[in-house]
Amino acid sequence: MTEKMSEETRGPLLDPLFATGWEMVEGRDAITKTFRFDDFVDAFGWMTRVAIWAEKWDHHPEWSNVYRSVDVVLTTHDVDGLSALDAKLARKMDSLI
Secondary structure (H helix, E strand, O other): OOOEOOHHHHHHHHHHHHOOOOEEOOOOOOEEEEEEOOOHHHHHHHHHHHHHHHHHHOOOOEEEEEOOEEEEEEOEHHHOEOEHHHHHHHHHHHHOO
C-alpha cells in the first residue's frame, strides 16, 4: 500500500524536483510544473510517453494541454497528499523531455 510522504523523506525526495522547476501547489499537498515544448505534436508525444509509465505504475497525473504547454499536478489521492510515487513520476516526466 502507498503511504503519505513523511516529513523525513520530503526534503530528499522533493528538493531535487524543486531544483528542476517543480513547485508546491498552494493549499494542497501536491506538486506542479508547466512543461513547454516546440509545438503541439511534441507536447502530445511527451504526454503519450508519460501515459505509458503512469499506466504501468498505476499512478496518473492531473494534467491539461493547450497547444505547446502541459500543466501537471501530482498528488496521491489514496493518501490525500504526496507519496513517493509522485516524486518517482515527476522524475520520469523530467527525464522524458
